[in-house]
Amino acid sequence: MREREEVSVLEIRDLHVTVGEGDDTKEILRGVDLTVRSGETHAIMGPNGSGKSTLAYSIAGHPKYTVTGGTVTLDGEDVLAMTVDERARAGLFLAMQYPVEVPGVSVSNFLRTAATAIKGEAPKLRTWVKDVKSEMDLLEMDPAFAERNVNEGFSGGEKKRHEILQMRLLKPAIAILDETDSGLDVDALRIVSEGVNRTREEGEIGVLLITHYTRILRYIKPDFVHVFVAGKVVEEGGAELADKLENEGYAAYVKDSNEAAAAEVARA
Amino acid sequence: MSDQITGTTDLTTQPSTLAAELFAPGVGAQAGPPTTPADSTAVPAGAHSHGGPAPTGSPAERLTSTDPDVFGVPTGREETWRFTPMKRIRPLLDGAASDARLTWTTDLPEGVELTRVEADDPLIKGLPEPVDRLAALTRQRANGADVVRVAKEAQLDRPVTLALTGTGGDDVVWGQLVVEVGAFAKATVVLDHTGPAKYSGGVTVIAGDGAQVTLVSVQDWAPGAVHGGQYDAVVGRDATFKQVVVTLGGDLVRLVSNVQYSGPGGRADLFGVYFSDETQHQEHRLWVDHAVPNCTSNVLYKGALQGEGARTVWIGDVRIRPTATGTETYELNRNLVLTDGARADSVPNLEIETGEIVGAGHASATGRFDDEQLFYLCSRGIDAETARRLVVRGFFADVVQHIGVDALQDRLMGTIEARLGALPGLDDQPVEVA
Ligand SMILES: Nc1ncnc2c1ncn2[C@@H]1O[C@H](COP(=O)(O)OP(=O)(O)OP(=O)(O)O)[C@@H](O)[C@H]1O
Ligand SMILES: [Mg+2]
Numbered sequence: 001m002r003e004r005e006e007v008s009v010l011e012i013r014d015l016h017v018t019v020g021e022g023d024d025t026k027e028i029l030r031g032v033d034l035t036v037r038s039g040e041t042h043a044i045m046g047p048n049g050s051g052k053s054t055l056a057y058s059i060a061g062h063p064k065y066t067v068t069g070g071t072v073t074l075d076g077e078d079v080l081a082m083t084v085d086e087r088a089r090a091g092l093f094l095a096m097q098y099p100v101e102v103p104g105v106s107v108s109n110f111l112r113t114a115a116t117a118i119k120g121e122a123p124k125l126r127t128w129v130k131d132v133k134s135e136m137d138l139l140e141m142d143p144a145f146a147e148r149n150v151n152e153g154f155s156g157g158e159k160k161r162h163e164i165l166q167m168r169l170l171k172p173a174i175a176i177l178d179e180t181d182s183g184l185d186v187d188a189l190r191i192v193s194e195g196v197n198r199t200r201e202e203g204e205i206g207v208l209l210i211t212h213y214t215r216i217l218r219y220i221k222p223d224f225v226h227v228f229v230a231g232k233v234v235e236e237g238g239a240e241l242a243d244k245l246e247n248e249g250y251a252a253y254v255k256d257s258n259e260a261a262a263a264e265v266a267r268a
Numbered sequence: 269m270s271d272q273i274t275g276t277t278d279l280t281t282q283p284s285t286l287a288a289e290l291f292a293p294g295v296g297a298q299a300g301p302p303t304t305p306a307d308s309t310a311v312p313a314g315a316h317s318h319g320g321p322a323p324t325g326s327p328a329e330r331l332t333s334t335d336p337d338v339f340g341v342p343t344g345r346e347e348t349w350r351f352t353p354m355k356r357i358r359p360l361l362d363g364a365a366s367d368a369r370l371t372w373t374t375d376l377p378e379g380v381e382l383t384r385v386e387a388d389d390p391l392i393k394g395l396p397e398p399v400d401r402l403a404a405l406t407r408q409r410a411n412g413a414d415v416v417r418v419a420k421e422a423q424l425d426r427p428v429t430l431a432l433t434g435t436g437g438d439d440v441v442w443g444q445l446v447v448e449v450g451a452f453a454k455a456t457v458v459l460d461h462t463g464p465a466k467y468s469g470g471v472t473v474i475a476g477d478g479a480q481v482t483l484v485s486v487q488d489w490a491p492g493a494v495h496g497g498q499y500d501a502v503v504g505r506d507a508t509f510k511q512v513v514v515t516l517g518g519d520l521v522r523l524v525s526n527v528q529y530s531g532p533g534g535r536a537d538l539f540g541v542y543f544s545d546e547t548q549h550q551e552h553r554l555w556v557d558h559a560v561p562n563c564t565s566n567v568l569y570k571g572a573l574q575g576e577g578a579r580t581v582w583i584g585d586v587r588i589r590p591t592a593t594g595t596e597t598y599e600l601n602r603n604l605v606l607t608d609g610a611r612a613d614s615v616p617n618l619e620i621e622t623g624e625i626v627g628a629g630h631a632s633a634t635g636r637f638d639d640e641q642l643f644y645l646c647s648r649g650i651d652a653e654t655a656r657r658l659v660v661r662g663f664f665a666d667v668v669q670h671i672g673v674d675a676l677q678d679r680l681m682g683t684i685e686a687r688l689g690a691l692p693g694l695d696d697q698p699v700e701v702a
Contacts (some may be wrong), residue, residue, distance in 0.1 A: 060643075060647050061646075061647075062643055063639060063643065064639075082651070083646070084643060084647055084652075085646040085647075085648075085649050085650055085651045085652065085655075086644035087647075088646070088647055088648055088649035089649045093294035094647055096647075098646070100640045100641055100643070100644035101641075102641050102644065102645065102658070102662060103646075103657065103662055103663065103666055104659075104661065104662020104663055104664070104665045104666040105658050105659065105661075105662040109658070110645070110648075110658070113650055113654065113658065114645075114649055114650055115647075117648070117649035117650045117651065118648070118649040132383075149662070150644075162271070166648060167350075170648065170649070225568070
């Protein structure tokens with residue numbers, strides 16, 4: 001049984017997002033509806049370029065994306081009105097598909113600064129060091145990583161472990177994991193998945209798991225699966241939907257979506 | 269024609285590591301139009317690597333002389349002076365003789381001797397020659413040299429520190445220092461410049477065979493100070509020479525650092541950081557001359573600029589002569605423009621006259637904060653102001669950590685952080701991620 005100390009709800013309603021400016025403006029998200037509650041794990045699956053990362057970044061507040069319509073709320077609070085750091089402090093976490101290298105900033109300094117910001121006070125040094133060590137242990141990360149610069153020279157798999165390490169330490173209410181599985185070998189996939197599962201078992205987290213492949217869903221069982229095509233959710237179901245995608249791929253959805261788009265163009 | 273490359277020539281071969289650097293390409297370069305075709309001024313991001321080039325000739329020799337008149341009086345249009353504000357350096361270029369000295373406070377560990385030699389001493393005659401009028405005037409006016417000698421095979425238990433403090437006044441202080449490190453000795457020498465001064469100082473480091481020498485030169489001058497200088501290193505067989513130049517204070521600082529190798533197997537690492545505030549002019553010109561086989565050079569200079577009229581110049585010349593087979597060289601200059609109205613010039617220049625080298629490359633970039641880095645930090649709850657500080661601190665720490673003297677590193681990072689704190693309107697700047 002999961003214990004829910006606090007129930008959080010992330011609600012996305014009719015979200016429209018564009019990239020680019022002027023004539024280059026391109027609508028990527030075209031009306032996304034999604035609700036993620038504490039204790040739930042949602043998988044978002046979709047083909048390359050369908051807008052999955054755009055959804056993740058828009059929720060986190062990346063400046064490259066412009067929200068042109070719809071709402072995002074966390075426990076009723078307007079997420080879109082918050083700065084990037086406020087969103088994180090409100091309980092949102094994004095494990096990025098391509099984590100950024102920050103030269104000259106050590107992992108340990110970064111983690112401690114982030115934890116201080118999220119908790120509103122510096123964590124007690126003794127317990128903090130112990131926590132970081134044991135989480136790194138569980139993710140099978142060499143302690144030497146603590147002294148290295150953030151993501152600098154990390155392999156793809158090491159970057160993903162580092163993302164999950166941050167999730168473990170920052171304890172968000174809702175975590176969005178953008179293709180955390182990509183670029184991982186089988187062992188790393190298991191280790192990272194166990195990290196996510198530990199957090200789920202501890203109770204209160206809601207997970208939005210973005211993935212292209214069903215592979216990770218064998219380790220992290222989703223409660224809901226959303227098929228994401230051309231900037232919106234086109235089908236929803238339980239874990240069994242992932243099996244269907246595994247067998248049939250996205251072809252049918254993409255075709256439907258292309259036809260719908262063509263019809264829209266024809267109507268106009 | 270030699271294979272002469274500047275940062276403008278090729279933007280297509282950027283090593284992937286560049287993507288990890290601090291810059292968003294194409295943002296915030298505060299440069300005017302290039303004044304000569306070879307000028308790669310404030311290129312957003314440029315990198316070039318050379319594996320086996322086809323050399324076709326050799327460029328003109330560089331003029332060197334101990335006679336100031338050989339160089340003529342600079343007008344400011346010369347290649348070597350065109351970036352320098354002539355009015356502000358004029359007091360030095362006027363070359364008036366003086367007896368003014370900086371105040372020396374020294375810390376000399378066991379195995380180190382500090383002496384003085386006269387102008388006619390053979391040691392002086394054997395030094396690398398001045399490369400511009402100011403350096404030649406300095407050699408003449410200094411009238412001899414202060415010499416730091418490290419005995420051969422000495423392993424110093426702490427750095428040699430020469431704290432050189434300006435005492436103000438209008439007289440120019442002329443100085444010539446020679447650091448002679450014997451074979452297989454290991455030494456760190458710190459020149460710590462503070463206070464108000466008009467100072468022109470030559471510094472020559474002679475690293476004996478197999479010696480390991482670190483020269484740190486800190487320019488933490490008081491406001492208004494003017495400092496010119498030529499630094500030479502003669503790197504012995506299998507010796508390693510590391511130079512760390514840290515320019516923070518003063519009104520105008522113009523340092524020319526030259527490296528030559530006296531035997532094969534030498535290695536030179538030239539590190540530098542500079543931080544130019546409102547109206548400060550900081551100019552660092554490097555010249556690495558590879559003329560013997562199997563030597564390595566590695567250059568990393570990083571600078572930040574803030575405030576109206578902040579100005580930095582970085583020129584990185586590397587020449588690989590036909591005899592210098594097996595050479596490996598890389599140079600990198602990064603400039604972080606923190607506010608509008610600042611200008612960074614960056615001109616890497618590589619001349620390769622033999623195809624038989626291990627590798628040669630350079631990169632140069634000038635830009636604003638990288639939004640992706642700020643976004644990443646902010647997405648972990650860190651406020652934009654703190655994120656900026658972390659990024660800039662990291663930017664400098666990357667170089668400062670090469671000094672290897674903890675107390676000095678801490679002091680310099682503290683100074684840099686205080687300067688960042690004084691950044692006018694850091695809070696009000698457009699922070700796109702916020
Ligand atoms: N700055 C931009 N300018 C133009 N198009 C962009 C920009 N950023 C993203 N896009 C486009 O938006 C679309 C959605 O991209 P996004 O990264 O969200 O897809 P994704 O579903 O995450 O794909 P993947 O599975 O490859 O990670 C793509 O067609 C992409 O090319
Ligand atoms: Mg993606």
